[in-house]
Amino acid sequence: MNDEAIAILGGTGDQGLGLALRFAKAGRPVVIGSRKEARAIAAADEVRKAVEGADVVGLENAEATAQAPVVILSVPFEHTASTVKGIRDALAPGQILVSMGVPLATAIGDGPVRTVGVWQGSCAELVASLAPNDVATVSAFQNVAAHRLQDLPHPVECDVLVSGPKEPRQRVMALCELVPGLRAIDGGPLANARIVEEITALLIGLNARYKVPEGLGWRLTGLPD
Numbered sequence: 001m002n003d004e005a006i007a008i009l010g011g012t013g014d015q016g017l018g019l020a021l022r023f024a025k026a027g028r029p030v031v032i033g034s035r036k037e038a039r040a041i042a043a044a045d046e047v048r049k050a051v052e053g054a055d056v057v058g059l060e061n062a063e064a065t066a067q068a069p070v071v072i073l074s075v076p077f078e079h080t081a082s083t084v085k086g087i088r089d090a091l092a093p094g095q096i097l098v099s100m101g102v103p104l105a106t107a108i109g110d111g112p113v114r115t116v117g118v119w120q121g122s123c124a125e126l127v128a129s130l131a132p133n134d135v136a137t138v139s140a141f142q143n144v145a146a147h148r149l150q151d152l153p154h155p156v157e158c159d160v161l162v163s164g165p166k167e168p169r170q171r172v173m174a175l176c177e178l179v180p181g182l183r184a185i186d187g188g189p190l191a192n193a194r195i196v197e198e199i200t201a202l203l204i205g206l207n208a209r210y211k212v213p214e215g216l217g218w219r220l221t222g223l224p225d
C-alpha cells in the first residue's frame with residue numbers, strides 16, 4: 001500500500017471522477033474503484049488524458065480498497081450499505097473510510113431537494129456502523145459540486161466541513177487543501193455529518209432557483225486564519 005495513495009470507490013461517476021482528477025493533478029497516486037474493473041480502467045484512462053503524468057490505476061472496488069490508506073466512498077446513498085459490506089473484508093486496521101454520500105430522497109423516487117431519514121443519523125454514521133471498529137469513518141466533500149471538481153482549470157471555491165474522530169479528521173482536512181479553492185473546516189464529531197448532508201439538498205434547490213447548473217459553493221466567514 002502506498003501511503004500517499006487515495007482510493008475512490010465509484011470513481012467512475014461524476015463526483016468520484018472529479019476528485020480523482022483533482023487529486024491526480026495535485027500529484028497524489030489515485031486508485032479508481034468500480035464494481036467492474038473495465039469501467040475503472042476506462043475512468044483511469046480519462047484521468048490520464050486530462051492530467052499529464054497522472055499516477056492513476058483502475059481496479060475492482062475491493063482490490064482498490066486494499067491499495068490506499070484513505071478510501072473515499074463515491075456511490076449513491078442507496079448503494080452505500082451494499083458497497084461497504086462488499087469491501088469490509090478488504091479493509092485493514094488504521095484505514096480511513098470517507099463518506100461523501102447524501103441521503104437524497106431520490107433514493108425512494110422523490111426529489112433531490114429533500115432527504116430521507118437514516119436510522120443511524122446520517123449516511124456517514126451508517127458507514128461507521130458497518131465498517132470494522134479499527135477503521136475510522138470521516139465525513140467530507142458532500143457540499144462540493146461534481147461539475148466544479150471536473151472543471152480543472154478553475155479553483156473550486158467551496159468550504160468543506162470535515163467530521164469524524166480527530167486524527168483521521170485532520171488527515172482528511174489535509175486532503176481538501178490539495179484542491180485549489182477548497183478550504184477544510186473542522187466539523188467536529190461524526191454526528192455533525194447529519195447537518196452537512198442536509199445542506200447538500202438545500203444547495204441543490206438553490207442551484208435550481210438561481211439557475212446555476214454547475215453548482216453553487218458556500219463559504220463560512222469570520223474564521224480566524
Ligand SMILES: NC(=O)c1ccc[n+]([C@@H]2O[C@H](COP(=O)([O-])OP(=O)(O)OC[C@H]3O[C@@H](n4cnc5c(N)ncnc54)[C@H](OP(=O)(O)O)[C@@H]3O)[C@@H](O)[C@H]2O)c1
Pocket residue numbers: 010011012013014015016033034035036039040073074075076077079082083100101102141142143144145146147200215
Ligand atoms: N454529483 C455531485 O455533484 C455530488 C455532490 C456532492 C456529493 N455527491 C455524492 O457523491 C456520491 C457519488 O455521486 P455521483 O453523482 O458521482 O453518483 P453517480 O455518478 O450516480 O454514481 C457513482 C458510482 O456509483 C456506482 N454505482 C452505481 N450503482 C451502484 C450500485 N447499485 N451499487 C454499487 N455502486 C453503484 C457506479 O460505479 P460503478 O458502476 O463503476 O461501480 C457509479 O459510477 C453520492 O453519494 C452523492 O450523494 C455528489
